[in-house]
Amino acid sequence: MRVDLGFFQIASIVISILAFGVAFWLYKWVASQPSSNKRIAEVGKLIKDGANTFLAKEYKTLAVFSSVVAILILLFLPQPIWNGNVLENIIMALAYLIGTVFSAVAGKIGMDIATIANQKSAEAATKGIKPSFMAGYRGGAVMGMAVVGSSLLGVVLVLMITNNTTALLGFSFGASSLALFAKAGGGIFTKTADISADLVGKVELGIPEDDPRNPAVIADNVGDNVGDCAGMGADLFDSNVASMAAALTMAASLDQASGGNLNTSTVFCYASIGLLSSIIGVFTANMKEGGSPTRALNSNTYVTTAIYGILTAIATWAFGLEWPIWFASTIGLLVGVVIGIASDYFTDDNKKPVHMVAKACETGPAFTILSGVSYGLLSTLPAMIGIGVSALGSYKVCDYYMGEGYGMFGISMAAVGMLSIVGMIISNDAYGPIVDNARGLVEMGGLGDKALEITDSLDSAGNTVKAVTKGFSIGAAGLTVIALLGAFISEVNIAALDMGKVAAGEAYIKGFDVMDPVVFFGLLVGAAIPPVFSAMLMLGVDRNAQRMIKEIHRQFREIVGLKEGKEGVMPEYDKCIEIATDGALKELIAAGLFAIISTLVVGFIGGVHAVGGFITGNIISGLIFALFMSNSGGLWDNTKKYIEAGNNGGKNSEAHKNGVVGDTVGDPFKDTAGPSINTQITVVSLVASLTSTLFLAFSLFG
């Protein structure tokens, strides 16, 4: 049965709306959970207000930034306005703005529910692990559904309205430029607060985590929301849109060549089935009283993966789609799972790496660091091989069975496959900060040891699952950007044809030969961007934390009775939130601009070939650093928790002290620098694709 493209587009819209419906239903469900504790409501409100303060300031800054970019797009893209078609430039600028708005709204929705679900989950913890888990999980799922629903809906609508894949790249660029800042800014905020709170609270004063006397405690909990929730949502929104944009760009040009719309239909078909599978997965998610939350979360992932594989196979058969493409998307998803399992190995507290690092903690802080760094570096190998194998496999199969041009499309479909269950991934991931917050609320609300134990175990599961989901999102970003490299080439060739640089039917560039010194130059410089970018973010956290520590010290010194916990004496939480916010915004702009401007500089020096090398170098070193930093950080975090659970001397031992050092180093690794690299790679690729015309028109050595 062959059906029309319109059918799949309508299906995508329907399923997106279904996802919104589910999100709404889950939202209502979470909101209807009982809440009666006044103290929790109070603290919860502080967190909510803090998060909104940050988001408001951030979005205001980004609105200015986006407006400037939109004006630049209007003037120069896809072609300088005086050369080209004014309408195209307007469409492009609008698509860009819509991308930023969609991304911002998805982040905001996720954060709103997170700041409700944390309270519900905390209160439910007094009743048992199951209701507490469900409140946290379903809160996360609201975000998952909202993000994926809006990304699919956005892509369908932009394409239906403009019928122009370049506009799709503009939409995607809007999403990723916002994600870059949301992720980096949120990452700096959250780690500033986390590190400062821990260093002064736990290390210097020996007061427990989440102790309400700590002036940074609210900022810390706000950070979980703005960094891990809103930032991560924007990040995956961006990856998802980028993977669809890359696939659709190639599908459209293949469809144009072959006549018909089979390829475009396939993309929408698989993407909507992915969302449908995630919806089913979210509803079947459950855990038994006394069960393991980690297992519950991971089994969701496997169930969703299986559903996706089966449903897409049925659809491929029923609608007469191409099996090689099905193979590509499935291998992408499977490799995603494998990468996730490998990340899990390096960060799971039942596995050798955590035990070895815990043992190193007994010897001293230096060994804690050295062993954590070493395992983090080792962890890059399976993921790199996995990404390489899935790219190679999907390319070769599609190229062999379907012909020229389909290989690269196959890679893009592997990325779409890997991200197909992103709704599930986000739900699992957003669950983490929610229960982390719930733990804080239980502590601050004084809900008792049993509730604390429950939220502790939920929080720890969140950490482990995070490693898996991060592996997924890094792998998917890798494949997506390889596919975007293909999109970059088609953009360049179209532009070269328009500019009369080549005759019709000829390609201006076919690839990027590393033996071409201009490409090699790009490779070398591009590879240096992710380490420098992450260093800028980490130094930003460092500087910001120093400021906040000074403020915490001041409060403990100047506010009488605070240290002693005198009744009615409260720290000035908002001062810390302010420092974290202002610092984060200041630091993120520098790092973000650095990535974008270096792309432009390399392009104007070496032209499109240098940019091709630049993107490639950027992808390769970006993947390595993202994997290394995320996994080392997760490893240290879980090592600390493992020691706190009574191993290698347990709490307050020498090993524990060193474990805290490792965790503190790992925090900006895994929550600021590592995951921001993902977005940085995507942004660089999109900037390159969008500005290719400019480099064609002018470059020093191009």
Added chain:
Amino acid sequence: MRVDLGFFQIASIVISILAFGVAFWLYKWVASQPSSNKRIAEVGKLIKDGANTFLAKEYKTLAVFSSVVAILILLFLPQPIWNGNVLENIIMALAYLIGTVFSAVAGKIGMDIATIANQKSAEAATKGIKPSFMAGYRGGAVMGMAVVGSSLLGVVLVLMITNNTTALLGFSFGASSLALFAKAGGGIFTKTADISADLVGKVELGIPEDDPRNPAVIADNVGDNVGDCAGMGADLFDSNVASMAAALTMAASLDQASGGNLNTSTVFCYASIGLLSSIIGVFTANMKEGGSPTRALNSNTYVTTAIYGILTAIATWAFGLEWPIWFASTIGLLVGVVIGIASDYFTDDNKKPVHMVAKACETGPAFTILSGVSYGLLSTLPAMIGIGVSALGSYKVCDYYMGEGYGMFGISMAAVGMLSIVGMIISNDAYGPIVDNARGLVEMGGLGDKALEITDSLDSAGNTVKAVTKGFSIGAAGLTVIALLGAFISEVNIAALDMGKVAAGEAYIKGFDVMDPVVFFGLLVGAAIPPVFSAMLMLGVDRNAQRMIKEIHRQFREIVGLKEGKEGVMPEYDKCIEIATDGALKELIAAGLFAIISTLVVGFIGGVHAVGGFITGNIISGLIFALFMSNSGGLWDNTKKYIEAGNNGGKNSEAHKNGVVGDTVGDPFKDTAGPSINTQITVVSLVASLTSTLFLAFSLFG
């Protein structure tokens, strides 16, 4: 004036022999310096014996390894013996063995003089900074002259005798396979001993560095010799040979095409002028009483650079060589200096990074690590840009003015230029471990505080200069391997022609397109090798240090009177040396084989295109990690020294304690993992070039 190739070859031989003469004279000069202190002679002998024990064991292991490789070469390379020319295989295997022997001998000579010069420098420190500096510096220069003399001589002789550039690659592979193990093994040895001695001695017991009660103190001093001296010598021997081999391979094929031997002549002309410049530089090296040793060492480098530039310009004019090639070699050398200066900025204790990290040390160990990692990551940018610019510049100029094929030759000549003053570089670099040892001998021989102060300042200069020389050698390795990529392509094309895969005049491969998924697969996997390789080495140090710490604890526990320093009670130094030796040999084999075997696996999976990608990925991530690790390590080391000099609280402050943590993390970064990556990259490139025929004959996706 056009002269014959023979002239330049003879000149190279003459200048090589001159270098040996200079080395011999310097050796005599150092040996003739007064030595009378019995205690120093005793300890000096312990160090010498320990170093020889290690070297004997290491060379025995490597002899077995090399024999196996030689047999494999005999059977399979350049072609399986049953297909090809038996004589060629014999020449290849012999060239390989000669390469290993030359490298081993150069290492041994360097170590012998180092274990004499350390004593002379120590004793001279009682007379003043100048004689102490001269003894250390001229000791280092013996090694510099021996290494460069033998590498140039080896290359000339192999080429004159075999008249075959593939044999030259075999020679180079011999040198680098030995260097890989010497550098990695020595690096594991030295850091095992250093870390263990520091952790138990300085941190746990609070006894001074180099205290003779410490059972690991001799092993620590031995380590300076085997790791920093012999290992580093083998490393630069290898880089130097590899750069000449790559340049000569391309020069020979260009000469063949154009008739004549201008290009080959140019390589020998510039290489011998480089050696001559280094000889002059070594003799003009001097310092005033009361002067700065750092300035003395650095000004040597600048003087030698200037001499090289001028002499090669004169030679180019007089012998009618090509100016574009002169430009390439000069830009290479200049960029080397720039990279050195950039490395210096990130590690010099007068500059911002050291001050910032020292400030972070006040806050805690986690910030010490985070800031050091961040600056290390930032430091990669200038070097990557520098390497990129020199590659691009030398290629474009030679390609534009001299025609096709000359671009890649230009890059190889940039590498030759960067390494031209390697004699100088090695002299400066070997100076470091000698005066480090001298400091230990002054402490153990009880030569007084003034002598200690002098050797301390000499040691600190050694550290700073090391950063510069490391920047040089990393940059040179980068350019060399880019050139080797060119050599790899010519090897493949020759083999493809022999195998009848292409007709005469056709090229089997011209380059490596990153859009080819097989190349991309290679890129991804190749990029993961350096981080994994360095992790293996660091974990090796970690494991080995744990064993040694246990042994030190045992000695302090069981040897009565040791801790109290009772007269006549001596620790069992040899036990620690044994642990360091055995552990190092065990760990290095795994890491070395991993690099070699992954090259073969990728080749058999993806064929020559995958290998091209693999080498490229390997170069790019290898350069980043080598730069990052070397510079972070140097930064931490100098930060610790900066604090010890009385800043940020001075010795025994909280900042100092954290500075020691940073230094301990940095030690395996900068002396084990970082610099071994250089060699790993070269080995992978050479293995790939030599085995290209096998991948052509069989591969899964090739």
